[in-house]
Amino acid sequence: xxxxxxxxxxxxxxxxxxxxxxxxxxxxxxxxxxxxxxxxxxxxxxxxxxxxxxxxxxxxxxxxxxxxxxxxxxxxxxxxxxxxxxxxxxxxxxxxxxxxxxxxxxxxxxxxxxxxxxxxxxxxxxxxxxxxxxxxxxxxxxxxxxxxxxxxxxxxxxxxxxxxxxxxxxxxxxxxxxxxxxxxxxxxxxxxxxxxxxxxxxx
Amino acid sequence: xxxxxxxxxxxxxxxxxxxxxxxxxxxxxxxxxxxxxxxxxxxxxxxxxxxxxxxxxxxxxxxxxxxxxxxxxxxxxxxxxxxxxxxxxxxxxxxxxxxxxxxxxxxxxxxxxxxxxxxxxxxxxxxxxxxxxxxxxxxxxxxxxxxxxxxxxxxxxxxxxxxxxxxxxxxxxxxxxxxxxxxxxxxxxxxxxxxxxxxxxxx
DNA sequence: GGCTTCACCGACCGGCTGGTCGGTCGGTAC
DNA sequence: GTACCGACCGACCAGCCGGTCGGTGAAGCC
Numbered sequence: 001x002x003x004x005x006x007x008x009x010x011x012x013x014x015x016x017x018x019x020x021x022x023x024x025x026x027x028x029x030x031x032x033x034x035x036x037x038x039x040x041x042x043x044x045x046x047x048x049x050x051x052x053x054x055x056x057x058x059x060x061x062x063x064x065x066x067x068x069x070x071x072x073x074x075x076x077x078x079x080x081x082x083x084x085x086x087x088x089x090x091x092x093x094x095x096x097x098x099x100x101x102x103x104x105x106x107x108x109x110x111x112x113x114x115x116x117x118x119x120x121x122x123x124x125x126x127x128x129x130x131x132x133x134x135x136x137x138x139x140x141x142x143x144x145x146x147x148x149x150x151x152x153x154x155x156x157x158x159x160x161x162x163x164x165x166x167x168x169x170x171x172x173x174x175x176x177x178x179x180x181x182x183x184x185x186x187x188x189x190x191x192x193x194x195x196x197x198x199x200x201x202x203x
Numbered sequence: 204x205x206x207x208x209x210x211x212x213x214x215x216x217x218x219x220x221x222x223x224x225x226x227x228x229x230x231x232x233x234x235x236x237x238x239x240x241x242x243x244x245x246x247x248x249x250x251x252x253x254x255x256x257x258x259x260x261x262x263x264x265x266x267x268x269x270x271x272x273x274x275x276x277x278x279x280x281x282x283x284x285x286x287x288x289x290x291x292x293x294x295x296x297x298x299x300x301x302x303x304x305x306x307x308x309x310x311x312x313x314x315x316x317x318x319x320x321x322x323x324x325x326x327x328x329x330x331x332x333x334x335x336x337x338x339x340x341x342x343x344x345x346x347x348x349x350x351x352x353x354x355x356x357x358x359x360x361x362x363x364x365x366x367x368x369x370x371x372x373x374x375x376x377x378x379x380x381x382x383x384x385x386x387x388x389x390x391x392x393x394x395x396x397x398x399x400x401x402x403x404x405x406x
Numbered sequence: 407g408g409c410t411t412c413a414c415c416g417a418c419c420g421g422c423t424g425g426t427c428g429g430t431c432g433g434t435a436c
Numbered sequence: 437g438t439a440c441c442g443a444c445c446g447a448c449c450a451g452c453c454g455g456t457c458g459g460t461g462a463a464g465c466c
Contacts, residue, residue: 052455162369408465419457428448
């Protein structure tokens with residue numbers, strides 16, 4: 001029985017790994033269950049033995065990934081220092097994600113609207129826990145300490161996430177490179193605004 | 204012959220209108236060609252008489268819509284005043300779009316990655332012309348006038364678009380309402396940054 | 407050593423959907 | 437009035453894809 005469970009866990013892991021790679025590359029509708037099964041070295045019957053539907057495979061894969069992201073980012077939030085330092089650490093971790101990892105976060109943001117009911121709710125919660133809520137915790141501290149002007153911390157956090165999202169776009173990478181420049185850029189823009197953005201940054 | 208052309212134009216218009224409503228509500232894969240034809244009061248045969256594929260219907264509809272948006276926003280760019288005033292006018296026009304209109308812009312951003320080749324290129328260009336390039340024109344003037352710190356105008360424009368995108372999210376609307384508050388909020392955040400964001404804005 | 411359990415197999419199904427094609431009909435040219 | 441053209445029709449097709457189901461073999465149980 002123990003061996004059976006372990007075997008299942010391994011197979012499920014293989015299915016989720018295969019699903020992640022395929023969905024990240026081509027999106028939900030373009031990937032077939034046959035492909036997932038083949039990539040996971042299982043037949044379709046085997047896949048449906050562990051999951052009741054294609055959608056559940058997708059959701060399970062996203063939830064697992066978001067939980068991993070949450071743990072990764074949590075380290076930055078827990079670290080001490082000023083609001084700016086902590087945000088820099090969190091954002092640095094985000095910007096350092098390899099392409100296929102950040103693709104997962106894009107998938108969630110894009111596809112949440114297609115799901116309904118419990119699946120949707122769980123996805124939204126997992127995403128919020130992984131990213132916006134952690135930014136919000138830092139922003140809230142920043143406001144309490146007077147480092148940031150008082151305001152609605154959640155809205156400010158979402159604005160920050162919006163800015164960071166731009167920095168993972170093709171153009172920003174091409175213009176500022178993969179390194180620290182994007183981090184500097186987004187932090188200055190967020191804290192001091194476009195009026196004060198010093199010359200020389202971003203070209 | 205002239206009557207024939209006119210008749211075609213009317214039918215094509217009906218098809219594009221029907222496609223817009225359906226795609227905006229449910230997204231590309233969830234809409235069938237039968238539905239589009241039915242909503243346009245044409246048979247599927249008639250639809251395929253005017254368009255070679257479902258994708259072409261979608262792309263044609265998006266291109267038409269983006270061109271309309273470009274014209275709409277162009278008025279704000281052409282207006283005179285400070286950089287901030289012009290950005291306010293452009294953003295105001297954007298935020299005032301009804302739900303189904305702004306849905307089109309979301310569709311483009313979401314689905315561009317699925318297309319390839321010429322269709323993709325044309326979509327990207329049309330989107331850039333409709334929104335980011337117009338912001339960029341204003342930003343560029345602002346930098347030249349010293350209203351904004353010098354920098355890479357395109358990158359700054361995209362950052363601005365990123366911020367505005369947050370403001371059309373559900374949470375921002377719920378928190379700040381449909382009115383001018385969101386406009387004020389995003390402009391202050393963009394120009395002066397989160398440090399200077401005055402108390403009382405956004406709760 | 408029979409019996410159950412369970413992971414997994416793989417052929418199969420059914421319906422959905424993008425796309426086709428032969429045909430109709432009203433208008434236009436001459 | 438006849439030949440033609442192009443818009444449009446609607447029945448049909450083919451293949452894809454999510455999901456099913458009867459079966460198999462290995463591991464544990466008694």
